[in-house]
Amino acid sequence: MSAGGGTKAIVAALAANLSIAAAKFVAFVFTQSSSMLAESVHSVADSGNQALLLLGAKRAKRERTPEHPFGYGRERYFYAFVVAVVLFTIGALFSLYEGVHKYQHPEPISSPIWAFGVLIFAIIAEIFSFRTAIKESNLVRGDQSWWSFIRRSKSPELPVVLLEDLGALLGLVFALFGVSMAVVTGDGRWDAVGTLMIGVLLAAIAVVLALETKSLLIGESAGPDVERRIVGALTGGPEVPRVIHLRTLHLGPEELLVAAKIEVAHDDSAAEIARGIDAAERRVRAAVPIARVIYLEPDLYREAAPVDATPDGTPA
Template sequence: MAANGGTKAILAALFANAGIAVAKFVGFLITGSSSMLAESVHSVADTSNQGLLLLGQKTSLRKATKQHPFGFGRDRYFYSFIVALMLFTLGSAFALYEGIHKVQHPEELNSAIVAVVILVLAIALETYSFRTAIVESRKVKGDATWWGFIRQSRTPELPVVLLEDAGALFGLVFALMGVGLSVLTGEPIWDGIGTIMIGILLGVIAIILIIEMKSLLIGEGATAREHEIIVDELTGGRVERVIHIRTQYLGPDELLVAAKLALTPGLQTAEIASTIDEVEGRVRARVPAARLIYLEPDLDRGL
């Protein structure tokens, strides 16, 4: 569900941003607004980002090889990290540069009403994309807060699209404010200020995504709830306790579980094997992502 929902949200954002980018560039050529130019580059970056997310989903499905025995699931983390870098460089850095330049050298806007109309239409399209991301995210976020979902999700696409769409909506509002205040006050410097606000917003979002995607790329373990469930299912019956356990997500849908278990003394080899099989089945039934489970039987030495 998470993968399909992520794909649906990505495609909605892709088509929305592609159309918005064209409209914004036309608006910039007519008005000369720096806010429109910054938003145009922002939309182009977002469109490219959604393409990268789709590419990551595709390449992550490659079969495991001898060189990569655990497969390529982390491709989705890698491309999400690249998306965060692009948002920072193409979106934030360009907007800050253009905004500072326009504040230092203000230029009168031409046909500002064209920019307003385009921005209002862009807000409508971006709202549709954002709503799609919210609907799909609700299916997998459970009881977590939105901030908790962004921080704890092991599936990168939905948090990325959510933050991108939120940034796009606020960026459009800032652009609309910049253009509107420039017209109302007759001071084109407001257009530059709106552009700077867009740059700061994108920078903050990019830094959050860079931190989160870097953590996933390095390797994160099971969530606190998943860890609790796994330990509960590992114990009981012939398993006296879990001596130690390590978990790590090899991809959004594949969790590696390695644990040493203290078994009841005196078990025969067949009993040990059946106990391990039983425990693995219980864990997979409760945590489907736990596809790779390596369990080492041992005696409880009180360590």
Template sequence: MAANGGTKAILAALFANAGIAVAKFAGFLITGSSSMLAESVHSVADTSNQGLLLLGQRTSRRRATREHPFGYGRDRYFYSFIVALMLFTLGSVFALYEGIHKVQHPEELTSPAVAIVILVVAIALEIYSFRTAIVESAKIKGDASWWGFIRQSKTPELPVVLLEDAGALFGLVFALIGVGLSVVTGEPVWDGIGTIMIGVLLGVIAIILIVEMKSLLIGEGSSERELTAITEALAADGDVERVIHIRTQYIGPDELLVAAKLAMRPGLTTAEVAAVIDGAEARVRERVPAARLMYLEPDLDRAISAPPR
């Protein structure tokens, strides 16, 4: 398949995290650092997560069936939600457990220089992955802030990879600080504290992703800007007096369902009504290409045409 922006960012994160995970596990076996172990498990979880995101992209392209007449676009939301759960359980909970254990029972690090070298190399690789995610996200972010992009994006992969990479990068910095302070002060408890910081960071990121992916999974409507554009396009014909009511919902990242009742000018023939509906659909798709499914119901404006009492 051709690598679009989301796929390119996922693949960059996949290869970076796989290499980093191997290096971190080697560092943990040599040094016994709990920060290295927490980061190793974090990288394994991230690598698995990228695999799940790619799987979601693949399964979402299945053809619609009688049982699933609107297709499988929400598979991408489902697998992104699973990714958020894995980040919380395998990343945050494990790191918190390991960090608290090492604070209560600190152990001297062996060959800490090895851990520092591995962490510095891992930071360089993670910066490459994070930069790729930023570049690809910037292409579709528009004028929204980064926080707004994460909250409003209907494409789940890029926000997930962005937050994962940010968490991984800061986690590596926390691990480096923990190991570094353990070496400088001679107190291995700092390694455990660094691990706890990693766990808290991953927990916050995971909760943000869980909330956002749950919202997408149960169904989100169009943004205010899109809704305004759709409403204006529907009413742009003089034969459409107004939009009586409208409902929208994303049934996949690139597929928006639009259902609306339109007040039509009285006296139109059936053929004219059909032509007005066709024109409205064309105008909406021109303004909002994601609006692929539309169900438009013509009606008379009861509020205007009803005789006074």
């Protein structure tokens, strides 16, 4: 994912959520609807989350230091994880608390026309934000399914914005359902039901985001296709007959560490081995431009010892 694409989707979502949050708070003042209050807090939390993503992207661009020799690329993963925490603690828990409270102490919806007007406006604004996130994601998603893209993307911003926008749209539908049923039936508990539905939705999205960003924080390898290209590049010249083993690690969405033990001929000189390693590194960087840090260890290939062999490799 290009940084520009992710930033465009984040800014679009931030602009939509700020305007929607203001409108929802106005509607809450006039209606005293718990669904509207939950949606107001939801939009404020989303706005804060988009600001965190922008902050993470900026901090990740800092130059490497002796204390952080591989740079700060993973700051994007850290701030995406914070987004999940904020979404759960502020959005989900508040909505669940407010829903339970209003279910136990229901109140009628006053001035429902404000709620309907704001919810319709918010749905239209969220559709435009969601459309931007979809367009930017399609530029990098390839033939992956949406779920696979969210699960496997090494760039956290677009999956986060996609899930937030989807959650926002569904939350608005739930709020519209709760307010409508409360107005039609005259029973304020329906408003509380809509609020509880919003809380459960936000909690589910927060859990998915937390699990995926936790995996990125711990450290994920490159995908199978990328690793195949790396192996192909390493063995694409006469200097490297075989890759004995390969390890990859994402230092950030656009920075990959490659460590490999490669076979060299037993009679190669040190100078020949060094030239071969340099050539192999150039091929890898050409095939996988995000391979910024490459460590290649030359070795002699040894066939795996038979199962019944002694520790020194001779037959038992």
